Amino acid sequence: MFVGDDWAEDHHDVEVMDGSGRRLAKARLPEGVAGMARLHAMVGELVGDDADADEDVEVLVGIETDRGPWVAALVAAGYTVLAVNPLQAARFRDRLGVSGAKSDAGDAHVLADMVRTHGHELRPVAGDSAEVEAVKVVARTHKTLIWERTRHTQRLRHALRDYFPAALVAFEDLDAADTLELLAKAPTPAKAARLTIAQIGAALKRARRRDVAEKAELVQAELRAEHLGQPEVVTTAYAASVQALIAVLTVLNTQVKAMQGQVEAHFGRHPAAEIVLSQPGLGPILGARVLAEFGDDPDRYTTAKARKNYAGTSPITRASGRKKVALARFVHNDRLIDALTTQAFTALRHSPGARAYYDRQRARGSGHNAALRQLANRLVGILHGCLKTGTRYDEATAWSHHAENVAA
Template sequence: MTVPTHEQIEVFLGVDVGKGQHHAVAVSRSGTILFDRTLPNDETRLRELIDTLTQYGPTILVVDQPATIGALAVAVAQDMGIAVGYLPGLAMRRIADLYPGEAKTDKKDAAIIADAARTLPHAIRNLKATDTQVAELSILSGFDDDLAMQITATSNRLHGLLTQIHPALERAIGRHIAHPAILDLLEHYPTPAQIRRLGYARLATRLSKKAPRMGARLAGDITTAISEQNVVVIGTSAAETVIPKLAEQLSSLQRQRSDVVAKVEALVEAHPLYPVLTSMPGVGIRTTARIITETSGKHFATAGHLAAYAGLAPVTRRSGSSIRGEHRSRRGNKKLKRVLYLSAFAALQDPDSRDYYDRKRAQGKSYNQALVALARRRCDVLFAMLRDGTIYQAHPRPSAA
């Protein structure tokens, strides 16, 4: 199916999506209001509305949220073969300032979306029918992010409790707090007194079951740490109840994340861009998944456009002679920005990336500024790779001269 151009579209349907119901406003090319009312978040009503509007000519549906509560509206429109667009929230709020009144209502927002689609086509992002792989990757990657945050929070809580009741023990096992052997120990022997009663031999045997290469060493470190404190800190009794539950929770979260990562890995490896993206230094399975989900279905005219979309392009501010300079952007796709920044950090092991980073540091850039510059430079490489489907090639290094 050929997607109509903006000049060919006759009906502009703006939908301010909601959990239970949407407000929809449809306007013709001349600005005549064809529809303006609330409708339920229901497939049947959405189909009826789109069927009615397409009688006037080619139609585009534009939403303010293409995922979560707006996913059904987008899916129905795509299934019915009409064009679908997305008006980003920041753009919408800026456009809303051009309209009279300070009220913010669903009806007004839907009218603004429809009118923006009619008069400001450059502000609308086209949404193509996303393939199954990308849709599944997006859900799984989001869940993986949630699990990672929960793992961090649970680990920090466990660190805090151990530090409170026995600082020396926390120092001995802190680096390995998430290791299955340590979690198993804390789940069954949560207090220093219980671990002390085990003795070195039984402790080493237990740890070696899940950490055969370092079980004996860990047992020695733990035994030494336990002997450094004889006083029982207030709160140890309560910690005896909480620590096993935290250890069990952390083990469960890690198992869940391993299962999710296995599914993500299978989907990523089946994607045609897998060999291209993973050829870049510092880009692994999770980074590849995020790059695919955050760039799929989007068109970038230049590498600078990609960098700006990721929030890595510097923002120039000039006004006469009083305001001059470039500043770090606070906008852009934060998920894509984060993975590109972290991949730049991981890529410091690559000689070419390290050389570029060192040159930026020699120019007086801070650690963070040099990493952002490296991430921005990687957008140039990523853009070329996505455009041409080529494997990563290191930039030619500058001559000694």
């Protein structure tokens, strides 16, 4: 029995289909316990009508998400839940009609038919543990806060460039605690020029800076240097905007630090943490992101290639006639590929094998990004082997095959 579930925030359009493509039932169900109970009742009634007493009926559900209480309830009920990429569903819908018409009920029909005809090619929702789900929640929140801090820092930089360019010369890190403290105290060029060495030095000390006296003099000199500016009324308006941005950045700094502690705590309790941390380039935060995005379902990735394909590090081959090219994957998990690329870059300093592998790619003509992506792809394979066998990373074992090829 095949179920298409087109979900929205407050309801689900559902269609149930049999193996021949015949519609058995359709309904709009409310989100929550009441809607789930109606779905169970609808499926149960159809199973009772169409199945023998001793026959097991598998219910496959196609839905364009792989998380949330509704999906968890479907899995807990024993349904086989297939996560359908919205891009896949849109292209499948185009195969069934060319008018461009679209509706929620129609999307439910498309999902049910897609599960019926292509269910063997769709990815089941992973059976991840509650522990790794918790790691994912805090790791994603932590990274989101960092991204938000970067966005607000760039907004602060643009504002200062427009009315207070001296601040950009005086302060290296705009989101640092001492910078935010001094800018909050003196958000205009005139006020900043009146800051004393003692005031600047006190802020630097609270931020635990080195060479406080020397840096305080340099900051004061830059703030008192001549720069182009804006009329007073415009400067006052910019100062108010900057103070608002400073307040947001101060809160973000506090919450990023708090969430970092949560990430480290949840990740440290996971059984696979020791293996993940043994990988080159992975610390508690980056390791938590990698583990969270891959999940810990032992049956999800049958081979290293499957894990690499999900990671988006393996290339896509396009071949036609005599022409064959290998391209980077455009569709991927942004959070995962960001973590893996960072791991690869960090591993260059900590793993001789990773460094040698990267250098060989560069020698073959690959650019920095391409070589880094190939290194990340190799590191994903190493991680897969370690997780499958339950062993820690070993430098000699991980790169022995490549060392033999170079020697040959």
